[in-house]
Amino acid sequence: MIPDKHKDLFQKKAFAHLATVGADGSPQVTPVWVDFDGTHIRFNTAKGRVKDKNLRRNPRVALSIQDPDNPYRYMQVRGRVAEITEQGADAHIDALARKYINQDKYPFRQPGEVRVLYKILAEKVHTLG
Structure with missing residues (x-):
C-alpha cells in the first residue's frame, strides 16, 4: 500500500507525526522515529506513555512524514x-x-522503562510530490 516512489522517506531521518485518539475522543499528535519493514510502518515508545495507552484502547492512527530535503513532498497514512x-x-x-x-544504543532510556514496538498497517495513503 505504501507507494514505491515514497518508500525512500523511511530511509531518511524524517520524523513522522503520529496521531492517536485520546480517551475523550480528542486527537493527540506526537513526532516519532519510524521505519518500514515492507509491510508495516513501525515505531517504538515506552509502555505507559499517552500514545501507548491510546493505541491499546483504540488502534486507529494517522501519520504524516515529510521529506526533509523537499518540504512539499510528503505522505499521509491512515490505518490501524x-x-x-x-x-x-x-x-x-x-x-x-x-x-x-x-x-x-538508544541513549534516552529511563530506569525500569519497557520498550514497545508498534506495527501499523496502512489502509489509506495520500502522497504529494
Whole structure:
C-alpha cells in the first residue's frame, strides 16, 4: 500500500507525526522515529506513555512524514496498529537510534522503562510530490 516512489522517506531521518485518539475522543499528535519493514510502518515508545495507552484502547492512527530535503513532498497514512509487542522492541529502538542520531544504543532510556514496538498497517495513503 505504501507507494514505491515514497518508500525512500523511511530511509531518511524524517520524523513522522503520529496521531492517536485520546480517551475523550480528542486527537493527540506526537513526532516519532519510524521505519518500514515492507509491510508495516513501525515505531517504538515506552509502555505507559499517552500514545501507548491510546493505541491499546483504540488502534486507529494517522501519520504524516515529510521529506526533509523537499518540504512539499510528503505522505499521509491512515490505518490501524496491527501488532503491539515488547518482543524485539529494544533492538528496534537501538536501530532507530542508529538511523536518527548515529548512536548504537538508544541513549534516552529511563530506569525500569519497557520498550514497545508498534506495527501499523496502512489502509489509506495520500502522497504529494
